[in-house]
Amino acid sequence: MSSREIRIATRKSALALWQAEYVKARLEQAHPGLQVTLVPMVSRGDKLLDSPLSKIGGKGLFVKELETALLENEADIAVHSMKDVPMDFPEGLGLFCICEREDPRDAFVSNTYASLDALPAGAVVGTSSLRRQAQLLTRRPDLQIRFLRGNVNTRLAKLDAGEYDAIILAAAGLIRLGFEERITSVISVEDSLPAGGQGAVGIECRSADSEIHALLAPLHHADTSVRVTAERALNKHLNGGCQVPIACYAVLEGEQVWLRGLVGQPAGGLLLTAEARAPRADAEALGVQVAEALLGQGADAILKAVYGEADGE
Numbered sequence: 001m002s003s004r005e006i007r008i009a010t011r012k013s014a015l016a017l018w019q020a021e022y023v024k025a026r027l028e029q030a031h032p033g034l035q036v037t038l039v040p041m042v043s044r045g046d047k048l049l050d051s052p053l054s055k056i057g058g059k060g061l062f063v064k065e066l067e068t069a070l071l072e073n074e075a076d077i078a079v080h081s082m083k084d085v086p087m088d089f090p091e092g093l094g095l096f097c098i099c100e101r102e103d104p105r106d107a108f109v110s111n112t113y114a115s116l117d118a119l120p121a122g123a124v125v126g127t128s129s130l131r132r133q134a135q136l137l138t139r140r141p142d143l144q145i146r147f148l149r150g151n152v153n154t155r156l157a158k159l160d161a162g163e164y165d166a167i168i169l170a171a172a173g174l175i176r177l178g179f180e181e182r183i184t185s186v187i188s189v190e191d192s193l194p195a196g197g198q199g200a201v202g203i204e205c206r207s208a209d210s211e212i213h214a215l216l217a218p219l220h221h222a223d224t225s226v227r228v229t230a231e232r233a234l235n236k237h238l239n240g241g242c243q244v245p246i247a248c249y250a251v252l253e254g255e256q257v258w259l260r261g262l263v264g265q266p267a268g269g270l271l272l273t274a275e276a277r278a279p280r281a282d283a284e285a286l287g288v289q290v291a292e293a294l295l296g297q298g299a300d301a302i303l304k305a306v307y308g309e310a311d312g313e
């Protein structure tokens with residue numbers, strides 16, 4: 001068994017490659033003698049960098065090609081940012097490992113201003129996340145949100161070129177790529193509730209491949225898994241695709257999980273929030289419960305308007 005090879009399907013972005021290399025290193029460390037290779041590929045989401053994700057829509061924009069490689073036995077595992085992984089998996093595939101979470105918060109990056117609060121009226125902020133936009137504009141209706149996509153390096157280059165006064169990125173991506181010093185200030189989860197799964201890396205593989213499951217077991221982080229399970233259950237219940245104004249964040253308090261959820265109007269002005277606590281074993285039901293509380297406040301009307309726009313494009 002130690003002579004076995006594991007092939008990792010990965011996107012070619014710097015962040016995806018970092019995450020694949022991280023999993024490779026951890027697997028080699030856990031199983032001396034195991035051969036681990038990367039199978040880099042291009043996803044639809046990587047090809048359509050000019051369009052807002054909310055417009056090109058489609059669940060799993062970044063994962064479909066990787067899943068096809070698993071199903072066709074061209075790779076054994078696929079490494080994903082949990083934030084980008086759809087709620088449902090194709091027949092024969094599943095998520096069998098969630099690694100320990102990096103900092104889940106959003107980061108404020110600016111060459112001029114120290115924090116969100118320091119931004120002058122009318123400042124231009126780059127983000128293409130409806131979740132970040134909804135929360136920013138509710139706090140600061142004066143800000144101008146401007147479209148920003150591309151990989152982490154591209155986004156930083158656009159900031160440096162002077163196109164924005166500040167940009168918002170996930171802290172985890174910056175830290176992983178060695179850009180931690182570019183984080184001007186980390187935004188508290190109270191000010192910008194993260195996306196479900198943000199900061200966590202997950203591993204997908206064939207459901208029947210028990211040999212691979214056993215090899216992945218040492219990389220699984222139970223606490224992260226419980227938190228991400230609650231967050232994903234909330235997203236799933238709200239039918240959250242990869243680009244919707246939904247935020248959710250779970251933390252552990254001893255044996256309890258505390259889940260906060262939020263749905264916001266992309267133009268700002270209306271943020272629905274809900275929260276609840278449950279024992280770890282009920283993480284999934286907790287996600288549904290908080291989602292239901294959001295629906296009870298009218299979240300479906302906000303989400304329908306967003307989906308309607310994305311479909312019409």
Ligand SMILES: NCc1[nH]cc(CCC(=O)O)c1CC(=O)O
Nearest residue numbers: 081083169170172173198199200
């Ligand atoms: N949507 C792209 C994406 N997917 C995962 C991360 C960051 C790393 C993570 O959340 O694990 C990012 C970049 C960002 O939002 O700034």
